[in-house]
Amino acid sequence: MKKYTFTEKKDTRSGFGAGMQVLGQTNPNVVALCADLVGSLKLEAFIKENPERFFQTGIAEANMIGIAAGLTIGGKIPFATTFANFGTGRVYDQIRQSVAYSNKNVKIACSHAGLTLGEDGATHQILEDLGLMKMLPGMTVINPCDYNQTKAATIAVADHVGPVYLRFGRPVVPIFTPADQEFVIGKAWMVNEGTDVSIFATGHLVWESILAGEILAEKGINAEIINIHTIKPLDEEAVLASVRKTGCAVSAEEHQIAGGLGDSIAQVLIRKHLAPLEYVGVNDSFGESGTPAQLMEKYGLNAANIVEKALKAIARKNS
């Protein structure tokens, strides 16, 4: 089992900001828009170095999405940024018509996704965004797991032609993926090979899955952990290869169970390889105020619950 350690923690949104700074220097077509949340999105460096390529829209997300769609018509690669709640659910129809159906090269890049937004509470804690975005034909949906992966994903999506939803978050989390990684859209990342159960995790739950793998190892269970950073298009081959080997699976995500990564995996397993699947996610509930750690524990989005679900999946496999 590969041992993962970290020396530093950072927020994934800072990875986005760092990626945007690189794009500012390397790709003259990249432009950024923001709806009055420049600091939260860590766009200061990009704006300082490329003031003419930044568009402040004020608190007007619908207009921001439309402007982003229009900018593509002049060959620009716009990154439309705000909190995940305001950048997806609030503007679903704008994304659907002006971006997805119109097949515009817009990158919707959103921070503060999920429960780990914390104290602001459920009004801001969207847990439905992955589902909303993955239902749109042609939309690529990406949820990286740490600072380095978010930076790499940000740079990668600029080269991908077509609409993308890039989701990241607010809290500081361990940095455990390599700084020089190559980010391949749609290619799952093998975190740890194993034989007894497959754990498919995305976003902040990848680190929790690594911790869960260590706990399981102490119990003599060899878990395979796979980072599904691209929810859509899903790396079906990686999912199937793993479950054919392990015979059961757990999905782990900071999202509603309905419509999330787990549902995408379930569709693959139902069609191609029946096997027990247990979900770690929020179960048909809104969030609430609290610290990120408190919320992740209360809603079961942590290593302890991943372990529990892994044991349950293995028991079902063996029953």
Added chain:
Amino acid sequence: MEIQELKNVASQVRRDIVRMVHGCQSGHPGGSLGCTDLLVGLFFDQMTLKSDSEGKKIFDMNGTNEDIFFLSNGHISPVFYSVLARSGYFPKEELATFRKLNSRLQGHPTTHEHLDGVRIASGSLGQGLSVAIGAAEAKKLNGDKSLVFVLMGDGEQNEGQVWEAATYAPHHKVDNLIAFIDFNGQQIDGPTDKVMNNRDLGAKYEAFGWKVIKMNGNDMEDVIKVLKEARSLSGQGTPIMVIMKTEMGAGVDFMMGSHKWHGVAPNDEQLAAALAQLPETLGDY
């Protein structure tokens, strides 16, 4: 083009509109007829557009160094399609496929079917002004001096996103943008004054920081005069809004003066009565 020539084109476009809507027994003739003179004036006279030596239009999605038009009130697709075909973007025979299965001429305009001349999907209202602003901002970044035009409905002014965009454009000095409101005073459920009173749209846009001018949208001479004036006002630090007074159903007497023909197709008898009022000038499709 001479005014009379433009009027001849408009007559043919109006024939196309009523025939297209009759052909599939659905669609929106009222607003299409009302906006015919504007679209003819733009595409046949006032917009700078790329074409080859034989007059066929060359479609470049990015619209580099040419004027761009967006239709925000996408339900008036019949007039848009007719004008695109008649101005050389695709064969006029394709107009017969309007709203039919496997057609590129969807009920509302879309880029999805790769129809030359269409740069954005529209239909869900209130989004076109934002898109036009984005395209205008891109032109500025690219050092492209051509203009962006966008048409909205007056009922569409009910949508909140319109006012987000209305706030943005003057703040960011988007002065290469000329917007139009089809001020026909009608929307689906009745007169706009009764359904949701827009009050003084010109005063509203002025208060938001736009340069507002008025146009008689069913008088070709005034259309051309105001389009020239609007272009001359561009590049002066403010976006331009043209409040365009029109008659829904203009050109077909029994379709005028009511919201009744917003989204209703004529039957055979009504089609004949409409066509009798519209001389065939360029040959029907």
